[in-house]
Amino acid sequence: MKCTNRTIIVILSLLLAATPCLASFDSGLKAYKKKDFSRAMKDFKADGGKNSCYNIGIMYYKGEGVKQDRREAVQWFRKAADLGDVNAQFTMGMLYDKGEDLALDQGEAYRWYRKAAEQGHRQAQFNIGYMYTMGEGVKKDPKEAVIWLKKAAKQGHPEAKKILGVMGEKDGSI
Incomplete structure:
Protein backbone atom coordinates (compact mmCIF):
# COMPACT_ATOMS: atom_id res chain seq x y z
CA MET A 1 0.00 0.00 0.00
CA GLY A 84 13.69 20.23 -31.46
CA ASP A 85 11.66 23.34 -32.31
CA VAL A 86 11.00 23.08 -36.05
CA ASN A 87 10.75 26.84 -36.60
CA ALA A 88 14.00 27.45 -34.76
CA GLN A 89 15.70 24.76 -36.84
CA PHE A 90 14.46 26.43 -40.01
CA THR A 91 15.56 29.84 -38.71
CA MET A 92 19.06 28.52 -37.99
CA GLY A 93 19.16 27.17 -41.54
CA MET A 94 18.14 30.57 -42.92
CA LEU A 95 20.72 32.42 -40.86
CA TYR A 96 23.52 30.17 -42.12
CA ASP A 97 22.12 30.15 -45.66
CA LYS A 98 21.97 33.94 -45.91
CA GLY A 99 25.07 34.67 -43.83
CA GLU A 100 23.01 36.94 -41.60
CA ASP A 101 24.13 37.14 -37.98
CA LEU A 102 26.17 33.98 -38.58
CA ALA A 103 28.95 33.22 -41.04
CA LEU A 104 27.69 31.97 -44.39
CA ASP A 105 27.87 28.17 -44.21
CA GLN A 106 25.87 26.11 -46.70
CA GLY A 107 26.75 22.87 -44.92
CA GLU A 108 25.30 24.14 -41.63
CA ALA A 109 22.32 25.59 -43.47
CA TYR A 110 21.66 22.16 -44.97
CA ARG A 111 22.03 20.46 -41.58
CA TRP A 112 19.43 22.71 -39.92
CA TYR A 113 17.08 22.72 -42.90
CA ARG A 114 17.24 18.92 -42.94
CA LYS A 115 16.19 18.71 -39.29
CA ALA A 116 13.22 21.00 -39.96
CA ALA A 117 12.36 19.24 -43.24
CA GLU A 118 12.26 15.86 -41.53
CA GLN A 119 9.66 17.32 -39.17
CA GLY A 120 7.54 18.36 -42.15
CA HIS A 121 8.49 22.04 -42.48
CA ARG A 122 7.35 22.87 -46.02
CA GLN A 123 9.84 25.66 -46.78
CA ALA A 124 12.71 23.63 -45.34
CA GLN A 125 11.72 20.73 -47.60
CA PHE A 126 11.78 23.09 -50.58
CA ASN A 127 15.14 24.53 -49.54
CA ILE A 128 16.65 21.04 -49.22
CA GLY A 129 15.31 20.15 -52.67
CA TYR A 130 16.72 23.36 -54.10
CA MET A 131 20.11 22.71 -52.48
CA TYR A 132 20.23 19.26 -54.09
CA THR A 133 19.16 20.78 -57.42
CA MET A 134 21.91 23.40 -57.35
CA GLY A 135 24.58 21.51 -55.41
CA GLU A 136 24.64 24.10 -52.62
CA GLY A 137 25.92 22.72 -49.33
CA VAL A 138 25.50 19.18 -50.68
CA LYS A 139 26.55 17.24 -53.75
CA LYS A 140 24.19 17.88 -56.67
CA ASP A 141 21.65 15.04 -56.72
CA PRO A 142 18.57 15.37 -58.97
CA LYS A 143 16.88 12.27 -57.52
CA GLU A 144 17.22 13.52 -53.96
CA ALA A 145 16.07 16.96 -55.13
CA VAL A 146 12.88 15.46 -56.55
CA ILE A 147 12.17 13.59 -53.30
CA TRP A 148 12.30 16.79 -51.25
CA LEU A 149 10.59 19.00 -53.82
CA LYS A 150 7.72 16.49 -53.99
CA LYS A 151 7.35 16.62 -50.21
CA ALA A 152 7.13 20.41 -50.36
CA ALA A 153 4.78 20.32 -53.37
CA LYS A 154 2.44 17.90 -51.57
CA GLN A 155 2.10 20.58 -48.92
CA GLY A 156 1.22 23.17 -51.55
CA HIS A 157 4.58 24.89 -52.03
CA PRO A 158 4.12 26.78 -55.35
CA GLU A 159 7.82 27.05 -56.28
CA ALA A 160 8.34 23.33 -55.67
CA LYS A 161 5.46 22.58 -58.04
CA LYS A 162 6.94 24.93 -60.63
CA ILE A 163 10.43 23.40 -60.46
CA LEU A 164 9.03 19.87 -60.64
CA GLY A 165 7.08 20.90 -63.73
CA VAL A 166 10.21 22.31 -65.37
CA MET A 167 12.07 19.10 -64.50
CA GLY A 168 9.30 17.10 -66.18
CA GLU A 169 8.47 15.45 -62.88
CA LYS A 170 4.73 14.88 -63.00
CA ASP A 171 4.21 11.15 -62.71
CA GLY A 172 7.13 10.27 -60.46
CA SER A 173 9.79 9.89 -63.15
CA ILE A 174 12.27 12.31 -64.61
Whole structure:
Protein backbone atom coordinates (compact mmCIF):
# COMPACT_ATOMS: atom_id res chain seq x y z
CA MET A 1 0.00 0.00 0.00
CA LYS A 2 2.83 2.42 0.83
CA CYS A 3 4.39 1.75 -2.57
CA THR A 4 1.11 2.56 -4.31
CA ASN A 5 0.66 5.78 -2.33
CA ARG A 6 4.23 6.82 -3.15
CA THR A 7 3.63 6.10 -6.81
CA ILE A 8 0.47 8.21 -6.80
CA ILE A 9 2.25 11.05 -5.01
CA VAL A 10 5.15 10.95 -7.49
CA ILE A 11 2.78 10.97 -10.48
CA LEU A 12 0.72 13.83 -9.06
CA SER A 13 3.88 15.79 -8.26
CA LEU A 14 5.13 15.37 -11.82
CA LEU A 15 1.78 16.45 -13.25
CA LEU A 16 1.62 19.49 -11.00
CA ALA A 17 5.22 20.40 -11.82
CA ALA A 18 4.44 20.34 -15.55
CA THR A 19 1.34 22.52 -15.25
CA PRO A 20 3.13 25.81 -14.41
CA CYS A 21 5.36 25.35 -17.48
CA LEU A 22 2.38 25.05 -19.76
CA ALA A 23 0.73 27.93 -17.95
CA SER A 24 3.92 29.99 -18.29
CA PHE A 25 4.11 29.41 -22.04
CA ASP A 26 0.39 30.05 -22.58
CA SER A 27 0.39 33.17 -20.43
CA GLY A 28 3.59 34.31 -22.16
CA LEU A 29 1.94 33.89 -25.54
CA LYS A 30 -1.13 35.83 -24.40
CA ALA A 31 1.08 38.60 -23.04
CA TYR A 32 3.09 38.66 -26.27
CA LYS A 33 -0.06 39.01 -28.38
CA LYS A 34 -1.12 41.92 -26.15
CA LYS A 35 2.35 43.43 -26.66
CA ASP A 36 3.11 43.09 -22.93
CA PHE A 37 6.64 42.06 -23.79
CA SER A 38 8.16 42.24 -20.31
CA ARG A 39 5.48 39.85 -19.01
CA ALA A 40 5.91 37.59 -22.03
CA MET A 41 9.68 37.45 -21.55
CA LYS A 42 9.28 36.60 -17.87
CA ASP A 43 6.79 33.82 -18.62
CA PHE A 44 8.80 32.39 -21.52
CA LYS A 45 11.97 32.31 -19.41
CA ALA A 46 10.07 30.63 -16.57
CA ASP A 47 8.85 27.98 -19.00
CA GLY A 48 12.18 27.31 -20.70
CA GLY A 49 10.65 24.97 -23.28
CA LYS A 50 11.51 24.89 -26.97
CA ASN A 51 8.59 27.13 -28.01
CA SER A 52 9.42 29.64 -25.31
CA CYS A 53 13.09 29.70 -26.28
CA TYR A 54 12.13 30.33 -29.90
CA ASN A 55 9.82 33.18 -28.89
CA ILE A 56 12.55 34.72 -26.73
CA GLY A 57 14.80 34.56 -29.79
CA ILE A 58 12.17 36.39 -31.83
CA MET A 59 11.88 39.07 -29.16
CA TYR A 60 15.64 39.67 -29.13
CA TYR A 61 15.79 39.54 -32.92
CA LYS A 62 13.07 42.18 -33.28
CA GLY A 63 13.89 44.16 -30.15
CA GLU A 64 10.47 43.58 -28.60
CA GLY A 65 10.55 44.52 -24.93
CA VAL A 66 14.34 44.23 -24.92
CA LYS A 67 17.18 45.98 -26.66
CA GLN A 68 17.59 44.39 -30.08
CA ASP A 69 20.43 41.90 -29.82
CA ARG A 70 20.86 39.54 -32.74
CA ARG A 71 23.66 37.57 -31.06
CA GLU A 72 21.41 36.87 -28.11
CA ALA A 73 18.60 35.99 -30.51
CA VAL A 74 20.81 33.44 -32.27
CA GLN A 75 21.68 31.84 -28.93
CA TRP A 76 17.98 31.42 -28.12
CA PHE A 77 17.20 30.13 -31.62
CA ARG A 78 20.00 27.59 -31.29
CA LYS A 79 18.75 26.48 -27.87
CA ALA A 80 15.21 26.05 -29.23
CA ALA A 81 16.54 24.24 -32.31
CA ASP A 82 18.58 21.88 -30.16
CA LEU A 83 15.40 21.16 -28.18
CA GLY A 84 13.69 20.23 -31.46
CA ASP A 85 11.66 23.34 -32.31
CA VAL A 86 11.00 23.08 -36.05
CA ASN A 87 10.75 26.84 -36.60
CA ALA A 88 14.00 27.45 -34.76
CA GLN A 89 15.70 24.76 -36.84
CA PHE A 90 14.46 26.43 -40.01
CA THR A 91 15.56 29.84 -38.71
CA MET A 92 19.06 28.52 -37.99
CA GLY A 93 19.16 27.17 -41.54
CA MET A 94 18.14 30.57 -42.92
CA LEU A 95 20.72 32.42 -40.86
CA TYR A 96 23.52 30.17 -42.12
CA ASP A 97 22.12 30.15 -45.66
CA LYS A 98 21.97 33.94 -45.91
CA GLY A 99 25.07 34.67 -43.83
CA GLU A 100 23.01 36.94 -41.60
CA ASP A 101 24.13 37.14 -37.98
CA LEU A 102 26.17 33.98 -38.58
CA ALA A 103 28.95 33.22 -41.04
CA LEU A 104 27.69 31.97 -44.39
CA ASP A 105 27.87 28.17 -44.21
CA GLN A 106 25.87 26.11 -46.70
CA GLY A 107 26.75 22.87 -44.92
CA GLU A 108 25.30 24.14 -41.63
CA ALA A 109 22.32 25.59 -43.47
CA TYR A 110 21.66 22.16 -44.97
CA ARG A 111 22.03 20.46 -41.58
CA TRP A 112 19.43 22.71 -39.92
CA TYR A 113 17.08 22.72 -42.90
CA ARG A 114 17.24 18.92 -42.94
CA LYS A 115 16.19 18.71 -39.29
CA ALA A 116 13.22 21.00 -39.96
CA ALA A 117 12.36 19.24 -43.24
CA GLU A 118 12.26 15.86 -41.53
CA GLN A 119 9.66 17.32 -39.17
CA GLY A 120 7.54 18.36 -42.15
CA HIS A 121 8.49 22.04 -42.48
CA ARG A 122 7.35 22.87 -46.02
CA GLN A 123 9.84 25.66 -46.78
CA ALA A 124 12.71 23.63 -45.34
CA GLN A 125 11.72 20.73 -47.60
CA PHE A 126 11.78 23.09 -50.58
CA ASN A 127 15.14 24.53 -49.54
CA ILE A 128 16.65 21.04 -49.22
CA GLY A 129 15.31 20.15 -52.67
CA TYR A 130 16.72 23.36 -54.10
CA MET A 131 20.11 22.71 -52.48
CA TYR A 132 20.23 19.26 -54.09
CA THR A 133 19.16 20.78 -57.42
CA MET A 134 21.91 23.40 -57.35
CA GLY A 135 24.58 21.51 -55.41
CA GLU A 136 24.64 24.10 -52.62
CA GLY A 137 25.92 22.72 -49.33
CA VAL A 138 25.50 19.18 -50.68
CA LYS A 139 26.55 17.24 -53.75
CA LYS A 140 24.19 17.88 -56.67
CA ASP A 141 21.65 15.04 -56.72
CA PRO A 142 18.57 15.37 -58.97
CA LYS A 143 16.88 12.27 -57.52
CA GLU A 144 17.22 13.52 -53.96
CA ALA A 145 16.07 16.96 -55.13
CA VAL A 146 12.88 15.46 -56.55
CA ILE A 147 12.17 13.59 -53.30
CA TRP A 148 12.30 16.79 -51.25
CA LEU A 149 10.59 19.00 -53.82
CA LYS A 150 7.72 16.49 -53.99
CA LYS A 151 7.35 16.62 -50.21
CA ALA A 152 7.13 20.41 -50.36
CA ALA A 153 4.78 20.32 -53.37
CA LYS A 154 2.44 17.90 -51.57
CA GLN A 155 2.10 20.58 -48.92
CA GLY A 156 1.22 23.17 -51.55
CA HIS A 157 4.58 24.89 -52.03
CA PRO A 158 4.12 26.78 -55.35
CA GLU A 159 7.82 27.05 -56.28
CA ALA A 160 8.34 23.33 -55.67
CA LYS A 161 5.46 22.58 -58.04
CA LYS A 162 6.94 24.93 -60.63
CA ILE A 163 10.43 23.40 -60.46
CA LEU A 164 9.03 19.87 -60.64
CA GLY A 165 7.08 20.90 -63.73
CA VAL A 166 10.21 22.31 -65.37
CA MET A 167 12.07 19.10 -64.50
CA GLY A 168 9.30 17.10 -66.18
CA GLU A 169 8.47 15.45 -62.88
CA LYS A 170 4.73 14.88 -63.00
CA ASP A 171 4.21 11.15 -62.71
CA GLY A 172 7.13 10.27 -60.46
CA SER A 173 9.79 9.89 -63.15
CA ILE A 174 12.27 12.31 -64.61
